[in-house]
Amino acid sequence: MKDIEFSFEHAMIPQQRILETAERLRPMIRNMANAISEGYESDLASLYLPDDRLMLGKVRQVIGENLQLKPAYLIVIGIGGSNLGTIAVQEAMLGKLYNQLTASTKVLYADTVDSDSINNIITLIKPVLEKGGNIILNVISKSGTTTETIANAEVLIDLLRRHKKDYKKCITVTSDKDSELWNIAVKEGFKVLEIPKKVGGRYSVFSPVGLFPLGLLGIDIERLLDGARAMRDTCLNVNVEENPAAICATLQYLNYKSGRNICDLFLFANDLESLGKWFRQLMAESIGKESNTKGEKVNVGMTPTVSIGSTDLHSMAQLYLGGPYDKFTTFVGIKNSRSSLQVPTVEGYSDLVPEIHCKSLMDIMDATLEGTKAAFRSGKRPYIEINLPDKSEYSVGQFLQFNMMEIIYLGKLLNVNPFDQPNVESYKKETRKIMSEQN
Numbered sequence: 001m002k003d004i005e006f007s008f009e010h011a012m013i014p015q016q017r018i019l020e021t022a023e024r025l026r027p028m029i030r031n032m033a034n035a036i037s038e039g040y041e042s043d044l045a046s047l048y049l050p051d052d053r054l055m056l057g058k059v060r061q062v063i064g065e066n067l068q069l070k071p072a073y074l075i076v077i078g079i080g081g082s083n084l085g086t087i088a089v090q091e092a093m094l095g096k097l098y099n100q101l102t103a104s105t106k107v108l109y110a111d112t113v114d115s116d117s118i119n120n121i122i123t124l125i126k127p128v129l130e131k132g133g134n135i136i137l138n139v140i141s142k143s144g145t146t147t148e149t150i151a152n153a154e155v156l157i158d159l160l161r162r163h164k165k166d167y168k169k170c171i172t173v174t175s176d177k178d179s180e181l182w183n184i185a186v187k188e189g190f191k192v193l194e195i196p197k198k199v200g201g202r203y204s205v206f207s208p209v210g211l212f213p214l215g216l217l218g219i220d221i222e223r224l225l226d227g228a229r230a231m232r233d234t235c236l237n238v239n240v241e242e243n244p245a246a247i248c249a250t251l252q253y254l255n256y257k258s259g260r261n262i263c264d265l266f267l268f269a270n271d272l273e274s275l276g277k278w279f280r281q282l283m284a285e286s287i288g289k290e291s292n293t294k295g296e297k298v299n300v301g302m303t304p305t306v307s308i309g310s311t312d313l314h315s316m317a318q319l320y321l322g323g324p325y326d327k328f329t330t331f332v333g334i335k336n337s338r339s340s341l342q343v344p345t346v347e348g349y350s351d352l353v354p355e356i357h358c359k360s361l362m363d364i365m366d367a368t369l370e371g372t373k374a375a376f377r378s379g380k381r382p383y384i385e386i387n388l389p390d391k392s393e394y395s396v397g398q399f400l401q402f403n404m405m406e407i408i409y410l411g412k413l414l415n416v417n418p419f420d421q422p423n424v425e426s427y428k429k430e431t432r433k434i435m436s437e438q439n
């Protein structure tokens, strides 16, 4: 199995300074290694997920039961940490055009309460239900009380109920054991999958939150976990020089301290866009904090942005190369695509862009990435590079795990708790207040 490759050569920070700062992470690295032996007991519980064979067995069993129904669609109902990881892996593995290309179960995501977009989902699935076909609903909510998820679940469960006597067998609920949603699901006779208590939403992609829908779509979830486990062990190396998550966290930290407070993840693969959005949430919710771990007001956090190569070179490159020196970029490349299309020789066209004559699209993409990095270097714009060997389950599993550990280390360097999101509660409270005043 090939591993992800990292290059820190152009981060524009002296090696000595990187290593001195990264050394501060040593005790944390030890804590993390010890936490694995505590299973789900510690706050670092998500690190144990790749080892949990019992959970994998249970997820597989529920996938099997659902596949017997030969579902035409899987509808994932969840938001934020409850669906971003699934969308990220699904698109990376199966492509953004999966639904148009597959002859098997299609997937749709119901996250926000946008009436028109939920209505479009209904328009697609209603004919299937009218013909007696099966639709699987996977309602995912750790708290069990997220407004958007519960609203969408009620709308879609009602639709199923009106079309199928035995609709209950088509519903799987993923939640914390004993949440209100869990208790209703058990009472109703829906299938249930448990999210371990101390595994937070944005760290839950390797729990049933991600594994159930991804496995149902045919993704090899065991390989995904293998990649995660291998990267986890690499990123627990106390020799920080050989620990990519510790080094990347250090570089993010030092760049932030030097005033580069925008962190751009520049992915040179169209189908990785949602992986970028998954990372955006992971960094924003974990690092953007009002108070530090001592309770002092600090208002820290870099702003994560996502760019797609080569598309966004035609919209953002002017700013990136000419604008303020406030960004630190991570370029993500893919060494091997699944296909190998070539620009054909067509008479009369070859003078338009002579350089692309007989080149593969991958060669053109690689040259664009190399050209972009060269421009960054001559403009003294710092960056790091991450190269995935391919878009396999193993590589994507590695990439996800690397990012989660990088963010935990970054939280440590900034002295913030990477697992909570106290300020999110304020808008939720206000929204509920407005709705109860409307009753």
Ligand code: PA5
Pocket (backbone or CB within 6 Å): 079, 080, 081, 082, 140, 141, 142, 143, 144, 145, 146, 149, 200, 201, 202, 203, 285, 421
């Ligand atoms: O990462 C997080 O904790 C959040 O993004 C949550 O996942 C999101 O708010 C949805 O919460 P829940 O799973 O409780 O419905």
